[in-house]
Amino acid sequence: MTPATSEASSGSQAPGSLLRRGRSTTLRAVLFDMDGTLVQTEEYWGEAMFELADRLGGRMSDEARAQTVGTSMRTSMRVLYDDLDVVRSEEQLLADADWVELRAAELMAGGIRWRPGAAELLRAVAGADLGSALVTTTPRRTADIVLRLIRADLGMDPFSVTICGDEVPARKPDPAPYRQAMAALGVGPDECVVIEDSEVGIASGLAAGAAVLGVPMLQVVEPAAGLTLREDLSGVGLAELDEILAAAAGVRAVRSA
Numbered sequence: 001m002t003p004a005t006s007e008a009s010s011g012s013q014a015p016g017s018l019l020r021r022g023r024s025t026t027l028r029a030v031l032f033d034m035d036g037t038l039v040q041t042e043e044y045w046g047e048a049m050f051e052l053a054d055r056l057g058g059r060m061s062d063e064a065r066a067q068t069v070g071t072s073m074r075t076s077m078r079v080l081y082d083d084l085d086v087v088r089s090e091e092q093l094l095a096d097a098d099w100v101e102l103r104a105a106e107l108m109a110g111g112i113r114w115r116p117g118a119a120e121l122l123r124a125v126a127g128a129d130l131g132s133a134l135v136t137t138t139p140r141r142t143a144d145i146v147l148r149l150i151r152a153d154l155g156m157d158p159f160s161v162t163i164c165g166d167e168v169p170a171r172k173p174d175p176a177p178y179r180q181a182m183a184a185l186g187v188g189p190d191e192c193v194v195i196e197d198s199e200v201g202i203a204s205g206l207a208a209g210a211a212v213l214g215v216p217m218l219q220v221v222e223p224a225a226g227l228t229l230r231e232d233l234s235g236v237g238l239a240e241l242d243e244i245l246a247a248a249a250g251v252r253a254v255r256s257a
C-alpha cells in the first residue's frame with residue numbers, strides 16, 4: 001500500500017494513469033460524507049443526544065445512539081423518544097432537535113479531529129483532476145462550522161460542491177443527496193466513489209448507483225454488492241478508489257483491466 005502522503009504529492013499525475021487504463025468506467029469524482037467519515041464529529045452529535053436525554057430525565061442506550069448515526073434530526077429524535085419511552089409534541093420535537101443541533105455546533109466549534117487518512121485523501125483528490133463533493137445530512141448552518149475548520153486545516157477548499165441536509169428533497173438513505181451532488185458535478189454514478197461511515201449513508205450512495213467505500217466506526221455494516229469496507233481511510237489513495245470503482249463496475253471492467 002502506498003502511503004497516503006506520497007499519493008498526495010504525486011496526485012497531479014494520477015488522473016492520466018487512470019485514463020490510460022482504457023476502461024469504460026473512469027474515476028471522475030469522489031463524494032464524501034462529513035460526520036464520522038472525514039471528521040470525528042459523530043461523537044459531538046452523540047454527546048449532545050446524551051445531554052438531551054438527561055434533560056428529558058432519562059439515559060439513552062448505546063444501541064439507540066448507534067441507530068441514530070447518520071440519520072436526520074427527526075429520525076434521531078424519534079429513536080431517542082422510543083428509547084426513553086417519552087411522548088413529545090411536534091413543537092417539542094422541533095425545539096429538541098434545535099437544541100441538539102446548537103449544542104453539537106458548540107462542541108464542533110471547539111475543534112475537530114480528522115479520521116485517519118481523511119485529510120491526506122482530500123488533498124490527493126484536490127491535487128488531481130477530479131470532482132469533489134461534500135454530501136452531508138447535517139444542516140448548512142452547522143456543516144459550515146465544520147467546513148470552515150476543514151478549509152483552515154487544509155489551507156484550501158477541497159470541495160467543488162457542498163450539499164447539506166436542508167438543501168435536498170429527501171435525506172439519506174434516499175439517493176437524492178448523492179444524485180444532486182452528481183448532477184452538480186456533471187458526472188454519472190458509474191464515474192463516482194462515495195465514501196461513507198453510516199448504514200443510511202452507504203444505502204444512499206448505493207441507491208444512487210455509485211461504488212461505495214464504507215468506513216464504519218459506530219455501526220456494524222453488512223457487506224453488499226458495490227460496497228467495499230475498510231476500517232478507515234489510512235493509506236487509501238486514488239489508485240485504490242479506482243480499484244473500488246472497477247470492482248463495482250463488475251466483470252466487464254475486470255476483463256478490460
Ligand SMILES: [Mg+2]
Nearest residue numbers: 033035036197
Ligand atoms: Mg456520517
